[in-house]
Amino acid sequence: MGNVIGIGASPKRKEDQRFLTGRGNYVSDIKRPGMTAGVFVRSPHGHAVLRGIDKSAALASPGVIAVLTGEDAAADKLGSLPCGWGISDANGVPMKEPPFPMLAQGKVRFVGDMVAFVVAETPEQANEAAELLKVDYEVLPSVVGVLEAVRPGAPQLFDDVPNNICCDWELGDKAAVETAFRKAAHVAKLSLVNNRLIGNPMEPRAAIAEYEPGTDRFTLWTTSQFPHVVRFLMGALVLNIPQHKLRVVAPDVGGGFGVKQFHYGEEAVITWAAKRVMRPIKWVASRSEGYVSDRHGRDHVTEAELALDETGKFLAFRVNTLANMGGYLSTFGPNIPTNLYAPLLGGVYTTPAIYCNVKVVFTNTVPVDAYRGAGRPEATFVLERMVDVAASEMGIDRVEIRRRNMIPKEAYPYQTPVLVQYDSGDPMGCLDGALIAADVKNFGIRKAASASKGKFRGLGYSTYVEACGLAPSRFAGRLGARGGLYESATVRVHPTGQVTVMIGTHNHGQGHETTFAQIVSEKLGVSFEDVDIVYGDTDRVQFGMGTYGSRSLVVGGAALSKATDKVIVKGKKIAAHLLEASEVDIQFEAGKFSVAGTDRIKTFEEIAGAAYVPHNYPLEVLEPGLEEQAYYDPVNFTYPGGCHIAEVEVDPETGTVTLVNYTAVDDVGTVINPMIVEGQLHGGIVQGVGQALFENAVYDESSGQLLSGSLMDYCMPRADHMPMMKVSTHSTLCTHTPMGVKGCGEVGTIGSPAAVINAVVDALSHLGVTHVDMPATPNRIWRLLQNASLPVAAE
C-alpha cells in the first residue's frame, strides 16, 4: 500500500515511466495480423479541376490491393466530413457549408487535398503505386490570402459561395460602439496580421483500421484527442456504421495541440477501405504530409479601433477581422475565429461597448481549425497590442492605462458586453505580482546595460483573460454547436479497494494519469498507486468529448469528482448497513467510514470488499457493487488569466530578437499538481513565443504551394531560444467548478504573443516603430529599422 497523494502535491508523472523507457504504445507501434499499408495521393496543386484519374498503372504495380478515389466513395454513397458548428450571420442566415468529401470530387482546393488512397502489401509498394497513379488536373488560379480572396475577381473555390465568404458574422452592439466613438477624446487604430501556424506534434498522424466479418465490427486506431467524437461523426455521419459496430481507439498519442481534435478524412477513408479489402490497413503520415494535411491555426487579418476618453478610459472597441478557413470547413473551423474570439475582446477591462465583425473566408490552403488557444490568442493579441498603441499615443504609461481600465477584484462576477460573464478573477493582483517577479523597477538599469553593448532592450506586458473549460452545452448550443460539450467519468472500485477510472477526456501529454489519480486518491483516501486512469477507447470508456479547450480537468475532472462523490454516497449506504447505523450518521474522512460520535469504523477497503459480497444485503434498498458514473455539463466557461511580462533584447545590426526574461503570474484556480501546471505553462509560453518570433506558414500566392513545408523552413521554437522562465500562480477560485479549477492548458499560448511583441515594439519605440507583425524575424526587424530611417547606431 502506497500513500495518499492528493491535491496540491507534485508526484512524478505516472505515465512518464512508460514514455521515458520506450514502452509507450502509439498507433504506429501497433501491428495487426495480415496488415497492409495505405498511402494517400494528394493534390500537388492549390486549385484544380479533377478531370479524371487513371488507376490502371497503379493497380498493375506489384503488391497493390486497391486504389480508391472520390468516385468510389460517391458510388458507395458515403457522407461528407461534417462540421460541428453552424454559425449564422447578423440576419440569422446560416453559413455557407459546402460539402467536404473525404476524397476530392470534381475539384481539389488545396495542396494536400486527398485524391486517392492506395493499399498495398507494403508501404514501399504503396508509395511506388501512388507515383504511378495518373491524375488529370486542369490547374486553376489559387488564392491563399484572405484579403485577396474577398476581392472582386478572385478565384472562386465554390460556385455557390460568392466572394469566398463562408459567413459574415458579428457580435456586439454596433450602434452603441458608434455612439461611443463619436464622443471619444482619442481613437487609436491598429492593423495587424495574426500569422498562420502549423502544430507539429512530435508524433505525426496515423491510423489503422480493421473490419471483423465475424462480428461485423470495425476498429479504428487513430491519433485522436477525442475518439468518441470520431466514432460519432465518422460512424453516424460519414460511413453509416452503427455506433455499436464501431470501436475507436486513441492509444498513446504523442502530442496534439488541437491538430488531432478533428475528424479527418484519412480516418474515414481507411475505415471504409478496410472492409473493402477485408484486411487491416495502416497509414502513417510523414512529417511533410503532416504539413499539408494537419489542420493549420490562426491566420487573421484585422483592423481594430479603440475609443478612449481624455483620462485613457476605454469607451468602446471595434474589431474587423478576416479569418482564413482554408479550402473546406473542418470540424470546429468556423467556431474558432468567431465564438472563441469575439467574446474575449473585453479582456480584463471594463470597456462598456464592443463590436466585432468577422468574415470567415475560404482560400486554397489547408483547412484552418483550433490550435492551442484557438481564437483566444488572436483576441488577446489584438486587444493587448491595441492597449499599448493607445497608451503610447496618449502618453500614458502602459501599466497605468491597464490599471485605469481593469476590472477590480470586487466587481466579479463581471458581465462583459460580449456574452461572457467572468465568475472570478484578480487581474490587478496578477499584474502586481508580475511587476515584482519581473523586477520591473530595475528595468532601466538593464536597458542601459544593453544600450552600452549597442542593443535595444524592451519590456512588454500582456494582462489577459481567456475562456476555457469547453463548454456549457446550453451556451454552446445557442452559438451554433451541433453537439454537447459535457464530460463523463466512471469510477470503478474493485473488491480489493483499487480503483479504475474510465474518463472521456484524452491524455496526450498533459499528465492526466497523474492529476486524475491525485483527485481520486485525495477524495477516497486510497493510495495514489491504487488508481488507474483509462481513456481513449470507446469500448472501455462509456462516452466522452475528449481533450481540447483546456477542458480536461475543468469538465472531465468535475465529472470525476462527481462520480467519486457518488461512490462515497454508496459507500456510506454500505457502511450504514454493516455498522447498523443510520446512513445520515455515517461520516467519511481520510478513507474511513465511521458512525458519528463513535469509534465504529470501516475502512474503504472493507467497504469495497463488502460491496461485492452481498451476503445478507438489504437488496431492495442496496445494490451490490461499487461503481458510479457521472456526466458533468459546466454552467459557465472558466476564465483563467494573468499577467505576462516579456523582456527582449534586439540586435539592431542583424535584427535578431532575443527573449532574455519571461515572467508569468497566472490565475488558473485550484492547482492540483503544481509541477504539471508549471509544465503546461512553460509549454504554452514556448508555443506563444514560437508564434511571436519564429513560426510562419507561408504559401506562394499564385501557385498555392506551401513554402514553409518542412522543419527546414518552418521555424519551431527551441530550448536555446528560451530564458529560464519565472512562472507562478496567483489564483482565485472558480465559483462554479467542483474543485475551483479553471484550466491551464492554453493560457501560455494566449498570454505570451502579445507580451513578446509589445516588448519588441517597446525596444524599438525610440525609433518611431509602433507595430511589428508576427513573427518578428531578424529580416522583418531589420527592414523596420531601415524604414525607420533613423540612425541605427550599433557601433
Next chain:
Amino acid sequence: MKPFAYHQPSQIPDAAKLLTSIEDSKLVAGGMTLIPTLKQRLANPPALVDLSKLGNLKGITDDGATITIGAMTPHAVVAASKLVQSKIPGLAVLASMIGDPAVRSRGTIGGSVANNDPAADYPAGVLGLGATIVTSTREIAADKFFLGLFETALEVSEIITAIRFPVPLKAGYAKFKAPASRYALVGVFVAKFADGVRVAVTGAGSGVFRVPPMEAALSGNFDPTAVAAIKIDTDGLTSDIHAEADYRAHLVTVMAKRAVDAALS
C-alpha cells in the same frame, strides 16, 4: 526510399570503378544529406558506394605549413581536434556550428564539400583558406572547385580523399544561422596570410564566393572597421521566405566584421 544495391569497397580504384560501371550510382559518406533525399524519393540511385571501409580517408595530419583533413573525417572530430583548434581555430569553430550533435557525428568534410550546398559552412572555410581538394585523381584548388549551386569540378568517378588547408596567420568564421534549418543564412570566413587576406561568403547566393573589395581592405588593415562600410551588391544574392537579398547583403558586411573580430580574439 527505393531499393538500391550497396557496395562497400576497400580500395579507392574499386570504388571509382563501381561509380563508372553503374550509371547514376552514388557515393555515400556520412549519409546526412544523401539518405534524406533517398527517403524523400528525390534521388533514386541504383547503387550506393560506401566510403567508410576505404583506408586512409579519416583523420587529421599536420604537415607544418598545412593541415590535411581526410575526406571521411566527421565534423565533430574536426571541431574537437586540438590540432585544428591551435592551428586554424576558425575552422574548428566552423565545424562546431554545423547542424546538431548527431549530424556532426555522422557528416563528413568530404561529403559537405562534394555536395556544395549553397548554405553549407565548409565551403566558406575551404574557399576562405584557399585550401586544396585532393581527389582520387588530382588536386584541385578551392578557387577552381566550387562552381555554383550544388556544382563542383568533380568528375563522375572522382572521389575526394582529403582537403589540405594552408595554415593562416589568423582566421575567423561568423555565421548567421537560418532560423529554421540553422544552415548559414550568411556565413563569412576570413583568413589572413602573409601575402594577403581571403574572404569567402556562404549562404548569401547560389554558391560560395569571395569578396575582393573586402579582401583588399583587410589586407591593408585587418580590423573590423576596414569592412564596416563595404556594401555587397544584391545582384545574384538569394531572396526567399527567410531573407530578402538586401538583408543578406547587409548581413555579409555584419558577419565579415564579426569574423575579423573572431580572428583577432
